[in-house]
Amino acid sequence: MDPQESINNRIALEPYKLAVKRYIRAMMMLKGVKYEDLSDALASRGIVIKAGNLRSKINKGMIATDLFIALIEILDVQQTAMVDILKLLDQSSENS
Template sequence: MKHEQSIHNKNALKPYKQAISRYIRSAMVLKGMKYDQLSERLLDKGIDLTSDNLRSKVSKGMFSADLLVAIIDILQVEEVAMSEILKLID
């Protein structure tokens, strides 16, 4: 892939990353869950991430699809997550 295409893709995906970050943070607030609690719940599923690492990933909106699905599962928002994330895209 050419460098300018990579930059174009990065810019095109930015609203999605921001929407995912906003949604995960708001879902955590609504569920009363802190990053350390989310980290513990992920560890229960065999996913070992520190709360700082998790906070960084959520802040940047940079996580794999499988981690996103695990977080959505833990937060128990699977029925509304995708539609709510898509509503947040600018």
């Protein structure tokens, strides 16, 4: 892949990263879950990520798919996560 394609991909994926980040943070707020709580819940599943590292990953929108699935399971939003994230994506594209 040439450098311009890489740049174009990053630009095209940015709205998705933003929607996922906004969704996870919103669900954390709605459910009263802190990063430490997520870190503890992940640890109980054998996934060790410090709260600060988790905060950084979420704030940057750099969440691996497997970690994302674990987070939506912990937040207990498996049934609605994708629909809600796509709605956020639609809203952000309407506001652009």
